[in-house]
Amino acid sequence: MMDEAIAAPIAEYIAGAILKNPKRAIKPDEPLISSGLIDSFHLVDLGLFVEDKFGVRIDDSELNADTFDTLNQLVALIRSRQ
Amino acid sequence: MLATETSPPAATGRWVLDQAQARSIGLCVLSVLAVYALQPAMPIRQMDFWLPTASLVLTVVVWAATSSALATHRRPDRATLTDAALIGGITLGIAALRFAEPLSMLITRTPPPAVLSVLAALAIAALLAVAAGCIIGPRPAWTTALVIALVALLFVLKYEPLTQAFAALLRVAQGQSAAQASALDVRWLGFSYICFRWIAALRERALGRLPAMSLREFVTYAVFAPALIAGPIDRPERFLRDLRASFAFNWPDATEGVRRIAVGAFKKFVLADWLALLALNEVNAAQAQGAGWMWLLVYAYAWRIYLDFGGYTDMAIGVARIFGVRLPENFHRPYLKPNLTQFWSSWHMSLAQWFRTYYFNPLTRALRMRAWAVPTIIFVGQVTTMLLIGVWHGVTLNFALWGLWHGVGLFLHNRWADFAKGRLTAMQERPRLQVAISAAGVLLTFHFVALGWVWFALPDAALSLGVFRKLFGL
Numbered sequence: 001m002m003d004e005a006i007a008a009p010i011a012e013y014i015a016g017a018i019l020k021n022p023k024r025a026i027k028p029d030e031p032l033i034s035s036g037l038i039d040s041f042h043l044v045d046l047g048l049f050v051e052d053k054f055g056v057r058i059d060d061s062e063l064n065a066d067t068f069d070t071l072n073q074l075v076a077l078i079r080s081r082q
Numbered sequence: 083m084l085a086t087e088t089s090p091p092a093a094t095g096r097w098v099l100d101q102a103q104a105r106s107i108g109l110c111v112l113s114v115l116a117v118y119a120l121q122p123a124m125p126i127r128q129m130d131f132w133l134p135t136a137s138l139v140l141t142v143v144v145w146a147a148t149s150s151a152l153a154t155h156r157r158p159d160r161a162t163l164t165d166a167a168l169i170g171g172i173t174l175g176i177a178a179l180r181f182a183e184p185l186s187m188l189i190t191r192t193p194p195p196a197v198l199s200v201l202a203a204l205a206i207a208a209l210l211a212v213a214a215g216c217i218i219g220p221r222p223a224w225t226t227a228l229v230i231a232l233v234a235l236l237f238v239l240k241y242e243p244l245t246q247a248f249a250a251l252l253r254v255a256q257g258q259s260a261a262q263a264s265a266l267d268v269r270w271l272g273f274s275y276i277c278f279r280w281i282a283a284l285r286e287r288a289l290g291r292l293p294a295m296s297l298r299e300f301v302t303y304a305v306f307a308p309a310l311i312a313g314p315i316d317r318p319e320r321f322l323r324d325l326r327a328s329f330a331f332n333w334p335d336a337t338e339g340v341r342r343i344a345v346g347a348f349k350k351f352v353l354a355d356w357l358a359l360l361a362l363n364e365v366n367a368a369q370a371q372g373a374g375w376m377w378l379l380v381y382a383y384a385w386r387i388y389l390d391f392g393g394y395t396d397m398a399i400g401v402a403r404i405f406g407v408r409l410p411e412n413f414h415r416p417y418l419k420p421n422l423t424q425f426w427s428s429w430h431m432s433l434a435q436w437f438r439t440y441y442f443n444p445l446t447r448a449l450r451m452r453a454w455a456v457p458t459i460i461f462v463g464q465v466t467t468m469l470l471i472g473v474w475h476g477v478t479l480n481f482a483l484w485g486l487w488h489g490v491g492l493f494l495h496n497r498w499a500d501f502a503k504g505r506l507t508a509m510q511e512r513p514r515l516q517v518a519i520s521a522a523g524v525l526l527t528f529h530f531v532a533l534g535w536v537w538f539a540l541p542d543a544a545l546s547l548g549v550f551r552k553l554f555g556l
Contacts, residue, residue: 020503036424039496040438041460044446059291060443061317064435065427066410 006054006075013049014071018042028072033065050074056081102329107168109306109325109405110298114138114172115189116307121271123191125264126249127256131194132203133270135173137305139207140232142169144280145300146215147228148287153219165297170204225284232284236277239270241477272310274474278436279304283318285440293319299326308401312394314412314432317439321407329406339403346396354390361386362539367549376552383539384532388417391430410435417531420523422488422495425531433471442467460496465489475538480546484537491530 011026018038032038038046040063047058056078068074117134124130146152151159158166177200179186180193194200218224238244242265250263283300286292295303295318303321360366360382370376395412402409414428426434442463449459465486472485533550540546550556 020500034427036419036421036427039423039499040442041446041456041463041496044443044450047443048447048450059289060447061286061291061439063438063443 003075003079006078007071009053010046010050010074011071014038014046017049018046026071028075029070031065031069032071033069050078054078054082101331102327105329105405106298106302106325109407110165110168110302111172113302113305113307113310114169115176116310117271117305118176118189120310121191122269124269125262125267126252127258128192128195129252129256129268130191131177133268135200135203137270137273137276138169138173138301139203139210140280141276141301141304142166142207142211142297143214144228144283144304145295145297146211147218147225148283148292148300149215149219149297150287150292150294152215156216162297165301166208168298169301170207173204174200222288222290225288229281229284232277232280236274237477239268239273240473240475272305272312275309275311275313275315276304278315278433279318281440282315282436286318291319293322295322306402306407308398308407309409312391312398313430314395314398314410315436316410316432320410324407327406335406336404339400342396342400342403344400346393346398346400348393349389349396350393354386354393357382357386357389362536362549364540364542364545367540367545370552373553373555376549380532380536380549380553383535384417384528387535387538388413417528418524419527420520421499421527422491422530423499425527426488426492429531433474437467437471441470457497461493464492464496468492478541479543480537480540483543483546484534487534487537491534 007028012022014026014032015024016022026032030037033043043063047060047063050056050058058077062068062077068077117137118131121130121134124133152162174197176186176189177194177197179189180195180197183193186193214228218228238248245265245268246263249265249267250260252268253260253263283292283304299322300318302325303316303318306316306321309316360379362379362383366379367376370379392413399409399411410432412431412433414431416425416429419425419428445466446459446463449462454462466489468489469482469485472481472483472488475481475484533553536546536549536553537543540549
């Protein structure tokens with residue numbers, strides 16, 4: 001799967017379901033967790049979304065800015081598990 | 083990620099150590115010695131030897147229960163026996179210093195117990211480790227039993243009436259009067275932090291994510307000298323990565339380490355200790371007359387606790403850095419955050435992350451699967467997590483109220499953020515307004531946190547309410 005095919009639905013999910021602003025563009029290198037854009041509750045939701053959508057497991061210990069903080073890093077994590 | 087099936091680097095069979103091996107052994111020896119050397123004296127005889135020994139014994143037991151290699155081969159290999167001999171040898175060596183008084187004072191505050199008693203304790207420790215390895219080792223799900231036992235012990239040490247009963251028990255065991263027992267008799271150095279590292283390893287093992295660690299590596303992780311007193315609480319996998327990385331002493335790391343130590347010492351011993359003279363406590367809370375003075379005491383406490391704890395952390399990170407271990411940061415400008423959610427992503431970060439990983443995230447995931455209403459999940463998750471963080475400091479009403487204060491604060495911020503999200507998008511096109519709102523958020527968040535310290539700093543809820551009344555002129 002191409003990176004864009006992974007990034008696009010995640011960006012759409014973050015903008016629509018988490019930020020409640022579907023028009024909001026999520027930049028590939030924009031800090032999502034360390035900036036406070038995604039809080040701890042929605043981070044779990046994002047993990048569940050990724051697991052459902054791409055069939056990869058994101059551990060509870062990986063839901064933090066050290067493991068992934070940007071869309072690019074999350075895409076890389078998903079690709080490494082596929 | 084370190085593979086869970088990867089064994090630790092095999093012994094080369096040569097008696098020549100490279101710098102990485104020398105550092106690994108040196109850090110283990112240093113950490114085991116620090117467990118004894120940093121333990122303060124207690125009124126109960128020889129407890130400054132027995133409690134550190136108990137820390138090491140429990141560490142070995144947890145290692146045996148979580149070691150995948152031990153569970154597979156059912157017997158310790160040569161490297162494990164060498165590591166056990168090293169750790170047991172240090173303990174025995176410290177006990178043997180009683181024959182070379184006053185040399186024992188270099189390590190323990192009071193003369194250590196008889197060598198025969200220590201030998202018997204080590205034999206019991208070996209039996210416990212074998213039992214843990216045989217019973218729990220092959221059944222990772224059974225690690226939960228050990229987690230429950232450790233949490234129960236932590237509760238005993240955090241809940242004053244139980245700590246006092248425990249002190250009475252120890253006094254009787256040492257032939258002292260139980261009538262004199264006090265909760266202050268049992269000051270188990272670093273237990274809260276070591277215990278959370280044990281639990282992290284046990285949970286990771288239960289979930290099949292714990293990398294294979296040698297006994298020496300695990301002991302170094304659990305009682306790592308720089309982080310023994312006040313954290314940070316590292317994750318096993320991350321710590322192991324640094325410990326196994328090739329190491330050569332280098333000036334940039336050493337210089338940065340020394341800089342962090344100097345900054346930390348200045349924060350702790352100059353700024354925090356000076357602010358301690360002014361910071362809110364039981365005595366000056368009663369003496370302060372006007373609201374202005376009371377606010378000054380609260381501000382001083384807020385900065386003292388940050389500079390004190392932040393200073394300790396800087397020093398721990400600095401010392402570890404010299405040895406090539408990059409401990410996780412614990413603070414990131416917490417008083418400059420525009421909301422409480424971001425404050426808790428930058429205050430005591432390693433503890434908050436521990437609770438997110440092993441409590442909040444699994445709980446939220448489970449409740450999400452049960453399709454509870456979102457606000458209910460957030461309320462339950464935030465409030466119970468913060469209550470637990472509160473009572474981790476001590477099982478008292480005031481620590482619980484401090485946790486509740488932050489839990490409810492986090493929930494309210496979450497609801498406000500959720501409400502504002504869809505409505506305040508126009509604000510993004512007005513940068514000046516955004517800056518003004520952010521500045522107001524920083525001020526509001528700082529004051530919410532500072533007022534929260536009124537619960538934390540005082541031993542009694544009535545005293546805290548009295549301070550609130552004075553602060554607001556009620």
